Amino acid sequence: MRILITAAGSHGDVAPYTGLGVRLAEAGHEVALATHDNYRTMVEGCGLEFRPLPGDPQGGQGRGGQGRGGMLRRAKEFVGELGRGIAEVAEPGADVLLLSTSTAPLGWHVAEALGAASAGVYLQPVEPTGEFGPVVGGTRSLGRWGNRAAGRAALGVVDRLHRDAVAELRARLDLPPLSGAAMRRRLVREQWPALHGFSTALVRRPADWRPGLEVVGNWWPAPTGELPSVVEEFLAAGPAPVFIGFGSMGAGQGERLGRLAVEALRTAGRRGVLQAGWAGLTADADDVLTVGRLDHAALFPRMAAVVHHAGAGTAAATLRAGAPSVPVPVTADQPFWARRLTAIGAAVAPIPFAGLTADRLAAAIRLAVAEPSHREHAAAAADRMAKEDGAARAVDLVARLARAAA
Numbered sequence: 367m368r369i370l371i372t373a374a375g376s377h378g379d380v381a382p383y384t385g386l387g388v389r390l391a392e393a394g395h396e397v398a399l400a401t402h403d404n405y406r407t408m409v410e411g412c413g414l415e416f417r418p419l420p421g422d423p424q425g426g427q428g429r430g431g432q433g434r435g436g437m438l439r440r441a442k443e444f445v446g447e448l449g450r451g452i453a454e455v456a457e458p459g460a461d462v463l464l465l466s467t468s469t470a471p472l473g474w475h476v477a478e479a480l481g482a483a484s485a486g487v488y489l490q491p492v493e494p495t496g497e498f499g500p501v502v503g504g505t506r507s508l509g510r511w512g513n514r515a516a517g518r519a520a521l522g523v524v525d526r527l528h529r530d531a532v533a534e535l536r537a538r539l540d541l542p543p544l545s546g547a548a549m550r551r552r553l554v555r556e557q558w559p560a561l562h563g564f565s566t567a568l569v570r571r572p573a574d575w576r577p578g579l580e581v582v583g584n585w586w587p588a589p590t591g592e593l594p595s596v597v598e599e600f601l602a603a604g605p606a607p608v609f610i611g612f613g614s615m616g617a618g619q620g621e622r623l624g625r626l627a628v629e630a631l632r633t634a635g636r637r638g639v640l641q642a643g644w645a646g647l648t649a650d651a652d653d654v655l656t657v658g659r660l661d662h663a664a665l666f667p668r669m670a671a672v673v674h675h676a677g678a679g680t681a682a683a684t685l686r687a688g689a690p691s692v693p694v695p696v697t698a699d700q701p702f703w704a705r706r707l708t709a710i711g712a713a714v715a716p717i718p719f720a721g722l723t724a725d726r727l728a729a730a731i732r733l734a735v736a737e738p739s740h741r742e743h744a745a746a747a748a749d750r751m752a753k754e755d756g757a758a759r760a761v762d763l764v765a766r767l768a769r770a771a772a
Contacts, residue, residue, distance in 0.1 A: 367768055370460035371487065372400045372469040374448055376423050376614035376644075377659070378679035379468065380405050381587035382489060382563060386464075387414045388588050389757035390764065400455040412588040417455040420447040424614070424644055441527060445472070449531035452476055453538055462767055464760070467492055471528045472535060474549050479539035483767040486560025487760065489678045490699050493560075493579055494518050495572035501702045514574075521550065559763060563756050564678060567685065567747035568706045583754025584682050590661040597639075597665070600655045604637050606670040607655075608731055611641030615675045615696040615719065620646030626724045627673075628654055633728035636670065636735065663687070671734040673727065676704035676716070685712055688748040690740035692730045694719050711743030 369390055373380045380401045387397045391414065398415035402423055409416040421444055449472045456463070456476045463484040465473035470486055477484035490501045494517025496510030508516055525546030532546055557578040562571075563585040571581040593601075601607070610627045624640065628651045631638040637653040641660070649656050662680065666672055666687035674680045676693040681703040684691050691713035693704035707713035714730045714737075734740055 367395045367461045367764060368459065369395045369397045369462045369464060369764065370400060370417070370456060371397065371464045371466075372419070372452060372455070372473050373466040374401060374419055374421065374423070374468045375466075376677070377405070378613060378677040379423075379466065379489065381408065382585040382679060383464075383466070383487070384408060384412045384414065384588040386487065386563070386585040386757050386760055388412050389761060393761045393764075395764065398455075398458075398460070400452070411590075417458075418451070419455060420451040424617070438527075442530065445528055445531045446534065448472060449528075449535040450538075453535060456480060461771070462764055464764075471524060471546060472531060474553070475532060475535050475539060475541060475544070479541055483771055485558070485763055485767065487585070488560055488562045489564065490702075491562055491564075491569060491572070491581075492521070493572075493575055494521065496574055497572045498702075501699045522547070525550070559767075561756070561760055561763060564682060565685070565747070565751045565754055567750040568682070568703070568710065580759070582759035583756035584686070584751065585756050585760070586663065586683075586686075587661075587679070589663065593660060593664050594657075597655065597657060597660065600639070601668055604653065606668060607637035607639050607653075608634070608671045608673060608735070609639045609641065609666065609669045610673040611643050611647065611680075612645050612675045612694065612696070612719075613677050613680055614644045615700075616643070616645030616647075618645070620648050623647050624649040624656075626722065626727065629724035630727035630731060633724065634731040634735075636731060639665070639669070671731060671740075673731065675719070676700040676707065678703055681707055682751075685744055685747045686751050688741065688745040690714070690734040690737075690744055692717070692727070692734050694722055694727075710747060711739055712747055713740065 371383050373383045387399050391397045398417050399409045400417040400419050403418050406416050452472050460482055463473055463477045463482055464487045467488045467490055494514045496514050499513045499516045500520035528546055559578045562581045565583050566581055623645055624647050628649045640647050640649050640656045642658055662683035666689050669689050671690045672684040673692040676695040691707045693713050693716040695701040695704040695716055696719040704716035714733050717726050
């Protein structure tokens with residue numbers, strides 16, 4: 367089978383699909399991963415075919431002062447470019463399209479034009495449920511009815527954001543007009559399948575989800591090899607350090623965040639590993655090592671605690687390592703994952719990024735390291751995650767799609 371995976375966004379939005387793609391290739395499929403050119407080396411390094419999607423996911427970072435109107439305008443422009451790009455990467459053809467959360471509202475229409483099977487491969491729960499509010503923007507439970515209503519409203523916002531791009535895409539593909547809401551109703555009638563690549567250790571499948579929606583466990587990024595020698599030497603030179611990194615968040619704030627991190631580590635009496643990330647985090651201090659992109663699966667098990675922005679991938683990698691979390695959520699789905707980590711006892715209470723200070727961070731680090739229950743709960747969750755095989759579930763789904771199409 368020719369499989370095309372489409373994914374857009376930050377590194378954490380894309381990297382899990384490298385591991386998924388490798389498993390599908392090992393099952394005998396021809397696999398292409400379409401994403402931004404920033405990730406070409408990562409994709410091709412796994413032996414997968416790379417197809418370019420437009421847009422620089424880091425390009426809009428650090429542009430302040432443009433307000434909500436400016437943000438929506440940039441989002442619509444990005445979605446429009448993405449729609450044209452998805453049509454182009456699909457032109458060589460595919461038997462199955464696997465669509466991420468960010469590409470599905472456009473990918474559905476491409477699959478229709480190709481006559482190809484498709485399925486969702488989501489990293490977040492986006493289907494409305496009474497069990498919790500919308501993952502993006504939801505700050506508290508509104509009760510079962512309120513949560514479902516808010517979830518439907520959130521999907522409506524997504525459809526409005528994609529309206530012009532969908533109209534342009536369907537015209538380009540010689541398809542009759544169809545709104546996003548109408549497409550969603552069609553998918554519900556057809557019980558369109560969507561696998562959710564996160565662990566039941568964090569979020570169980572909501573009981574009120576329709577058939578076809580499953581929580582299968584994480585898709586882990588393809589391994590990138592051993593840790594560099596400078597990192598190994600630092601780890602061997604003293605007690606387990608604390609990792610501090612904000613992933614794709616905090617662009618332009620590297621110096622401030624670096625100073626804050628060093629002060630917090632010094633106050634807490636801990637060594638540290640700082641990951642530069644999109645913020646460009648830097649530090650010039652004893653017992654603090656600044657690193658670039660590293661394999662979290664290799665690094666996190668050797669940390670005393672992990673301070674992170676609570677993106678879906680980093681939150682899962684920390685939990686998989688059995689390490690205590692200090693979540694510092696910034697935006698989007700990050701507050702949701704931060705609350706889930708705290709709810710299962712694997713993290714201290716989240717520190718909102720806007721309220722981050724050296725004193726608050728130092729106190730949270732002390733608590734995460736000193737209170738053994740955080741590591742115990744993280745280890746219990748890691749055991750549960752080890753029993754899940756999200757990639758195998760995706761391989762099984764592709765096989766079912768192939769049989770249905772035969």
